[in-house]
Amino acid sequence: DAGVIQSPRHEVTEMGQEVTLRCKPISGHDYLFWYRQTMMRGLELLIYFNNNVPIDDSGMPEDRFSAKMPNASFSTLKIQPSEPRDSAVYFCASSPSTGYSGNTIYFGEGSWLTVV
Amino acid sequence: DQQVKQNSPSLSVQEGRISILNCDYTNSMFDYFLWYKKYPAEGPTFLISISSIKDKNEDGRFTVFLNKSAKHLSLHIVPSQPGDSAVYFCAAPQGAQKLVFGQGTRLTINP
Numbered sequence: 001d002a003g004v005i006q007s008p009r010h011e012v013t014e015m016g017q018e019v020t021l022r023c024k025p026i027s028g029h030d031y032l033f034w035y036r037q038t039m040m041r042g043l044e045l046l047i048y049f050n051n052n053v054p055i056d057d058s059g060m061p062e063d064r065f066s067a068k069m070p071n072a073s074f075s076t077l078k079i080q081p082s083e084p085r086d087s088a089v090y091f092c093a094s095s096p097s098t099g100y101s102g103n104t105i106y107f108g109e110g111s112w113l114t115v116v
Numbered sequence: 117d118q119q120v121k122q123n124s125p126s127l128s129v130q131e132g133r134i135s136i137l138n139c140d141y142t143n144s145m146f147d148y149f150l151w152y153k154k155y156p157a158e159g160p161t162f163l164i165s166i167s168s169i170k171d172k173n174e175d176g177r178f179t180v181f182l183n184k185s186a187k188h189l190s191l192h193i194v195p196s197q198p199g200d201s202a203v204y205f206c207a208a209p210q211g212a213q214k215l216v217f218g219q220g221t222r223l224t225i226n227p
Contacts, residue, residue, distance in 0.1 A: 004159070031213050039125075041118070042219035043160070043205060056214060091159055095213070105215065107159025 002026075004108035006092050012114045018080040021111045024073055025094030033105070034067055034077050035091040043091070049075065050097070082115045089113070119143050120208050122218035130226050135193040137221050139206035144187065146208040150215070151180060151191050154203040163204070164191070196225045 005024040013019055025032045033048040047057040052069045060067070064083070069075040079086055093107040121140045129135045141149070148167045152160040166173040166180045166189065173180050179192045193200055201224050207217045 033213075035217075037220075040219070042122070043207075043217035045214055045216070048213060050213070056211070093159070105162070107161070109157065109159050 004092055004094055004106055006090075006108035006111050008111055009109065010112045010114075012116065013082055015083055015115055016081045017115075018078065019082045019086075019113060019115075021077040021090050021092075021113070023075045023077070023092030023108060025075070025092070026106055027073070028096060029094035029106075030097035031095045032069060032075050033091075033093040033095075034075070035093060035107075037089040037091060037110070046077070046090075079113075082113075084115045087114050118218075119210070119216050120206055120218040122206060122221050124221050125219065126222040126224070128224045128226060129196050131198060132195045135191075135196045135200065135223055135225070137191040137193075137204050137206075137223065139189045139191075139218055141187050141189070141208060143208070143210075144184070146210075148209065149180070149182065149189050150207045151178075152205045152207060152217070154205065154220070160205055193223075196223075198225050198227060201225045 007022045031050050034046040035043050037043050046059045047067045048055055049069045067077045089110045089112050091107050091110045093105050095105045119142050150165040151163040153163045154160040164175050164178050164180050166182050171182050182189045203220045203222050205217045205220045207215045210216045
């Protein structure tokens, strides 16, 4: 299996621009997660989906952030307008629905976002 | 509010010695805890877990200890090897599918 695939791997953008991060989960996984990694707070869960439906978006920092999952094989995280404090590594992860035990969450390699 | 905290951002250990990474938590209702390992430019990967009904779980060179009265867990790596150099995150489940992570500790193993 190819694993969780994220794009772009690196993005440098100017403040105020729209940023779209993309994710392809592992085939057959029912859950998809978006995490953000910062030095101060570590890995924060932004939002997660189950069967393409958003379940918990309480971690989304502001209205500037939005996420969609139009089908089982694709999700986007959008920031509009972007700000320098959004600079972080954004991880997408997926897991199957069969018996959650933590070790079944698989992370992508991350998208490094820098907003200047 | 950080429910899972790792207060040491970095740790340096000599090869062959024991590495001890610490994690504190505030929610006594967590059912289990996990440790993830992350190499540069890669996503985190699962390392080891422990149920809240146990106080120790061992897997090869890795052992996790849980002290529920102190709301503290630790990961012991012995002997430490250069390939263990990575960022380690402790995590706990919040709800059915949600994991909350600590800030991470960067472990460096020196030859």
